[in-house]
Amino acid sequence: MASHSHDHAHAAAGEIAKPNTAHIWKTFWILLAATAVEFIVAFSLDNKAARVSIFLALTIVKAFYIIGEFMHLRHEVKVLIWSILLPLIFICWLIVALLVEGTAIGEARM
Template sequence: MEQEKSTLEVIPADKAKITKIWKVTGYLAAATTVEFIIALGTDLSYSIKTSIFILLTIYKAYYIVSEFMHLGHEKRSLINSIVYPCIFIVWLLIALLIQGEAVFQALLGQ
């Protein structure tokens, strides 16, 4: 067996970085737990529940993209070129939800 020679020097772990990762994990787990409690343990109206879920989802998405995927620490131009195109999703969302309501009216509306 040929002995492999390691050429790369191992850099010691940065405690602060690891702590940050577990902190973000805590945020994500907490947000998911809150979603559960609201979904099953409360009598809030459907629209309030839905609004809370959407806000918590965006909260979680922000942390995953910004910290886990490290986008928050990239160059501004890279952040913009990924985030700005997502504006088209908002358009599609509005267009198709209006369309869905129109289909409902056409099929079942009075």
Template sequence: MSDSHAAEHSPDGGAAQRKQIWKVFIILSVITAFEFLIAFTMHHGTLKIAIFVGMTIVKAFFIVGEFMHLKHEVKSLIWAILIPCIFVVWLLLALMLEGGSIFQLR
């Protein structure tokens, strides 16, 4: 019996799955509300951008872990996905920092 059929025939009628979905919804809603609070109260600057990037990464990992079921996989698969993502973020950061320095040389 697959997991989808097990949820349909479970004695609680899928209440545990609905509870988990609502938990994820509430956590993501709180993080998003905090992002809106920061967006409308903080002055534009590096700290504001860093907070947004950090919170976006947290939300992305939470969504990937919960809805794509990555947190239930073996650790080697998680690292095989995570390490290339870290290098891509590092590459983008390096390109932005180095690309911005060309204007300071003039």
């Protein structure tokens, strides 16, 4: 007869394991801090260019954090991450280029 050893680290059959909420709270506090910084910047900076730059930077940081945590992309292989990230970078560059060129054309006509 084979002897079976029980590992006491695993929950027994029918027992519900305690949820690990520490990771969820860490994500909550990081996103809350970034949002609080955005809120402070919105009401304290008079320089519009600096305010918009900080908003864009924090929005990108929050977006990558949300994608990494909630879409579980952080734990994927690097090739998958780059296959999603690289087209996104080019699309953002395209949008910025179109806005800059459109503004230049609009100003030239006036």
